[in-house]
Amino acid sequence: MRKLSDIQALDGKRVIIRCDLNVPLDGKNITDDGRIVASVPTIKYLVDQGAKVIVISHLGRPDGAPDDRYSLEPAANRLSELLAQPVLFAADTVGTQANGAVKALDRGGVVVLENLRFNSGETSKNDSERKAFAEKLAEFGDLFVSDGFGVVHRKQASVYELAQILPSCAGFLIEKELEVLTRLTTAPVRPYAVVLGGSKVSDKLGVIDHLLPNVNKLLIGGGMVFTFLAALGHKVGASLLEADQIPTVQGYLARAKELGVEVVLPTDILVASKFGADAEVATTRADEIEDSPFGASGLGLDIGPDSAENFAREIKEAKTVFWNGPMGVFEIDKFAQGTRAVAKALTEVDGLSVVGGGDSAAAVRILGFEDSQFGHISTGGGASLEFLEGKKLPGLEVLND
Ligand code: ADP
Ligand code: MG
Numbered sequence: 001m002r003k004l005s006d007i008q009a010l011d012g013k014r015v016i017i018r019c020d021l022n023v024p025l026d027g028k029n030i031t032d033d034g035r036i037v038a039s040v041p042t043i044k045y046l047v048d049q050g051a052k053v054i055v056i057s058h059l060g061r062p063d064g065a066p067d068d069r070y071s072l073e074p075a076a077n078r079l080s081e082l083l084a085q086p087v088l089f090a091a092d093t094v095g096t097q098a099n100g101a102v103k104a105l106d107r108g109g110v111v112v113l114e115n116l117r118f119n120s121g122e123t124s125k126n127d128s129e130r131k132a133f134a135e136k137l138a139e140f141g142d143l144f145v146s147d148g149f150g151v152v153h154r155k156q157a158s159v160y161e162l163a164q165i166l167p168s169c170a171g172f173l174i175e176k177e178l179e180v181l182t183r184l185t186t187a188p189v190r191p192y193a194v195v196l197g198g199s200k201v202s203d204k205l206g207v208i209d210h211l212l213p214n215v216n217k218l219l220i221g222g223g224m225v226f227t228f229l230a231a232l233g234h235k236v237g238a239s240l241l242e243a244d245q246i247p248t249v250q251g252y253l254a255r256a257k258e259l260g261v262e263v264v265l266p267t268d269i270l271v272a273s274k275f276g277a278d279a280e281v282a283t284t285r286a287d288e289i290e291d292s293p294f295g296a297s298g299l300g301l302d303i304g305p306d307s308a309e310n311f312a313r314e315i316k317e318a319k320t321v322f323w324n325g326p327m328g329v330f331e332i333d334k335f336a337q338g339t340r341a342v343a344k345a346l347t348e349v350d351g352l353s354v355v356g357g358g359d360s361a362a363a364v365r366i367l368g369f370e371d372s373q374f375g376h377i378s379t380g381g382g383a384s385l386e387f388l389e390g391k392k393l394p395g396l397e398v399l400n401d
Contacts, residue, residue, distance in 0.1 A: 002168065011107065014141045015142070016143070017046065017146075018056050018057070018145070018146050019055055019148050022059050022150060022358070023036060023075055025060075029074070032365050039173060041173070054140050058116045058151070072115050075112065079110070083110065090111055092118075093115065094119065099140075116156075116157070122157045123157075130160070137158060144165075145169060146168060146174060146398075149378070150381070150382075152383050152396050153387075154395065159398075177376075178396075180376040181387050185388060188319075191319060192214070192318060193215065194321070195219040195311070196324055197339075201223050204224055206389070212256055217314060218256065218262070221311065221342070222328065223240035224240075225266060225303070227246060228249055228253075228263075229265065229286055230246055234289065266286050266303040266338075267285065267304070267310065268285055270304050272300075301334075308340075309341065319349070319351035323355050326338075339367065343364045346374060352375045354374070354375055354376045354377075356381055357381030357385075
């Protein structure tokens with residue numbers, strides 16, 4: 001892979017850097033700046049080398065048109081604080097504002113362009129539309145540095161096509177992410193446990209297939225657990241369920257048995273009367289969810305206390321742990337216990353602990369843990385999972401050829 005450290009003479013060059021500044025926002029307020037913090041080392045290096053730095057990123061999922069709720073301006077302001085220098089912000093991505101801001105850059109200057117996804121070309125399914133957008137972006141730079149690890153699994157204009165148009169290389173964040181994730185795929189110290197949760201059930205079920213031959217223990221919580229419980233023949237009330245995936249999950253369970261992989265499921269569930277902070281809650285056995293006072297309308301929103309304790313014990317016995325996906329709806333304190341217990345256990349692992357996923361990373365910080373308590377907090381959710389699956393990631397492949 002072409003690396004930034006191999007590139008000489010950055011002084012005075014216009015360098016476009018693709019970062020992942022896709023931070024969670026509450027209005028205009030950044031609730032977790034982890035991804036911005038993670039972007040700083042490469043940007044700072046470029047600044048110190050005297051480059052003119054043009055930062056591009058997406059935020060959220062706007063519909064290919066400007067939408068103020070997804071403006072990168074708060075991220076640009078935060079970046080300015082972290083770099084302790086002024087950062088220009090252009091209120092468009094490839095328009096007159098961006099043009100003017102890039103022209104005005106001095107050596108060591110930084111500009112953040114507005115959300116890439118305000119332009120339909122960024123995520124277009126049409127190759128020529130993506131290429132056309134990438135060509136416009138490319139006019140701003142002499143060199144392209146790819147450092148948005150969270151998007152390297154996407155074939156998008158600023159990730160894939162742009163890297164083909166300009167001379168390009170990987171930034172330090174991508175290098176660091178790959179170094180750690182490679183330790184999980186190549187001879188992990190055993191026992192190796194993977195903990196999966198969250199809400200993107202069908203996305204994550206696919207990963208299990210690829211992980212099974214490599215792991216010793218698989219712990220399942222969060223929204224996907226209900227498809228597992230249903231696969232064992234239990235009723236799950238109104239909890240998240242992907243009924244069409246039940247046969248697939250039954251297949252995983254059978255294969256896990258053959259391979260000697262221990263699948264750890266919760267034995268109790270925190271069931272809620274509805275989705276919300278003012279819900280009534282009850283703890284039920286995982287095989288009796290509909291026996292709660294809420295019957296078939298009960299929603300499983302967290303793993304129960306016994307399960308949280310058991311998951312923590314299982315995690316602490318491992319020497320390598322990868323965790324993606326909160327155990328429950330941690331955004332509501334009542335349903336954060338399982339996630340908190342898992343996070344705490346990861347901080348106590350005698351070995352390598354890795355947290356991956358936007359919401360999982362945000363969860364550990366929101367729940368009061370420090371980044372330094374973990375071996376590594378990956379900025380990529382989907383990207384880290386696809387890497388662990390052994391898939392070829394377009395945004396990395398393009399930096400190889
Ligand atoms: P990540 O971004 O870390 O990959 P996901 O995006 O897959 O994680 O999932 C995060 C979301 O999953 C959180 O917003 C959380 O509220 C939700 N979640 C976790 N458990 C459940 C559950 N039992 N039911 C519904 N949503 C859940
Ligand atoms: Mg997420």
